[in-house]
Amino acid sequence: MDRYRQLLDFSSSAQLLLLTLFTALQAVTWSSHAAESPSPRELLVGFRAAPDPAVSSFQPLLTDSSGNYSLGFLRVNQNQLSLSVLHVPSSVPLWSANTTRLARWADPTQLFFNGSLVLSDARTGVFWSTSTTGDRVWLSNTSNLLIQKRDGVNILWQSFDFPSDTLVENQNFTNTMALVSSNGLYSMMLGPDYIGLYAKFSGSGRGPGQMYLKHRALEAKAEIVEGQPIYMVLKSDGYLGMFQNGSVPVDVQSFNTFQQNVSGIRRVRIEPDGNLKGYYWTGSSWILDYQAISDPCELPSSCGSYGLCKPGKGCSCLENNRTAPDSGGCAPAGNQLSGDFCGAYDSRVRVVRRSGVELPFKELMGYKKMSSMEQCEGACEGNCTCWGVVYSNSSGFCYMLDYPIQTVVEAGDETKVGYFKVREGVRKKRVETWVGMGLGLLFGAILVLGGVVGLRWYKLRSRGVKRYLEEEGVSGVGPYKDLGGASFRSIELCEK
Numbered sequence: 001m002d003r004y005r006q007l008l009d010f011s012s013s014a015q016l017l018l019l020t021l022f023t024a025l026q027a028v029t030w031s032s033h034a035a036e037s038p039s040p041r042e043l044l045v046g047f048r049a050a051p052d053p054a055v056s057s058f059q060p061l062l063t064d065s066s067g068n069y070s071l072g073f074l075r076v077n078q079n080q081l082s083l084s085v086l087h088v089p090s091s092v093p094l095w096s097a098n099t100t101r102l103a104r105w106a107d108p109t110q111l112f113f114n115g116s117l118v119l120s121d122a123r124t125g126v127f128w129s130t131s132t133t134g135d136r137v138w139l140s141n142t143s144n145l146l147i148q149k150r151d152g153v154n155i156l157w158q159s160f161d162f163p164s165d166t167l168v169e170n171q172n173f174t175n176t177m178a179l180v181s182s183n184g185l186y187s188m189m190l191g192p193d194y195i196g197l198y199a200k201f202s203g204s205g206r207g208p209g210q211m212y213l214k215h216r217a218l219e220a221k222a223e224i225v226e227g228q229p230i231y232m233v234l235k236s237d238g239y240l241g242m243f244q245n246g247s248v249p250v251d252v253q254s255f256n257t258f259q260q261n262v263s264g265i266r267r268v269r270i271e272p273d274g275n276l277k278g279y280y281w282t283g284s285s286w287i288l289d290y291q292a293i294s295d296p297c298e299l300p301s302s303c304g305s306y307g308l309c310k311p312g313k314g315c316s317c318l319e320n321n322r323t324a325p326d327s328g329g330c331a332p333a334g335n336q337l338s339g340d341f342c343g344a345y346d347s348r349v350r351v352v353r354r355s356g357v358e359l360p361f362k363e364l365m366g367y368k369k370m371s372s373m374e375q376c377e378g379a380c381e382g383n384c385t386c387w388g389v390v391y392s393n394s395s396g397f398c399y400m401l402d403y404p405i406q407t408v409v410e411a412g413d414e415t416k417v418g419y420f421k422v423r424e425g426v427r428k429k430r431v432e433t434w435v436g437m438g439l440g441l442l443f444g445a446i447l448v449l450g451g452v453v454g455l456r457w458y459k460l461r462s463r464g465v466k467r468y469l470e471e472e473g474v475s476g477v478g479p480y481k482d483l484g485g486a487s488f489r490s491i492e493l494c495e496k
Ligand SMILES: *[C@@H]1O[C@H](CO)[C@@H](O)[C@H](O)[C@H]1NC(C)=O
Pocket: 065, 066, 067, 068, 263, 264, 265
């Protein structure tokens, strides 16, 4: 009898397992089925969608009439999502909702349309909303996401008014907008008669940051009328035009394919390295045909923090003569962070001097005239917001850096001298914290898979990890900023 019951138990649990497997498989089949069936052409009031756990990269919710563009949930950082418009054939995101923070790819997160398109989470509230009272949402065949009343006359809201890092053909870029790179470091904005690229190395606050490229309108064909704003448009003819009035551009930045017929669409994007690049679509790949900065050493941080860029020869480090910075980069731990030396930090400051260096965009940086390197250094030494100076003996210009040292450029002239502060002994344990967390996550996964046996094992092992962490004096998790740039990189899908 007992034996029979055991058998029964076994067979019923096997059945349960099979049933579970079957359900799981069916869910996968259904979801891939759902992905194949076309997503709708418009969303009406009452629309509601949640991220599907079975979708690994992109969950379409709305498509344009050509099928080339799609609005949907794009997976970022594995378990988070952004609401994005994708160029479907290449999976390149052209627009993303600027949410207060990233929503989780999990149940309480939902997108709904009640007149406003709203991304929210029942627990934490609204991440993003268009704050409109429209009747329908649709995607134009130029990738513009629009909210309109049923009559379709007025545009209540359009994604073209809130660009992310990309402009597409004929999209109007005005002086109230900014293009921001996906890592949040670089931005493009229009001035009264120029376009400017800015780097935000000093963290949040204090405006757009340091300008590293300024392209003034040439006004060859039309003059700028003072006091009236300019705007910029990527023209199908293969150029970035600045306009003020009518169709005559006040400036033309032509691409390699200027006035050539290219079959596909064009786009420009501010890249995570700070460059502004233009591409066109051949039908199977994106071809680069414009870049605002062609010399890599002129990029704001081509070799990373505390890097040294040698024109034509690539990267090395400021501090020693390694030919290429290793994967960890040149900066000692704690120096990639923004901030200064003013707080009650438990850090010591070391100094690195290097001759024959200059700043990549010094003509856009403020300077003070000083009579000697000693005076220039002295001005920085006692100033806790100063990270370093570069002094030119021939001109007497003293350039002061108020953000963590980025890449400097090798100069032939040995009388150009740099003085750089290095923060030492700052939270070196961070790496171990992440290792510890990684181990924790791994054990967590094993726990779920392995059931009770796994649980016991986990308990034993995690005690070991805990002791290890205690020995290393690790406490808590590093600040959010440490995730910084790299964490959003996964949004960069394949481009080739
Ligand atoms: C996508 O756009 C191209 C033009 O860039 C067009 O030729 C093609 O037909 C479009 N694809 C679809 C599925 O409509």
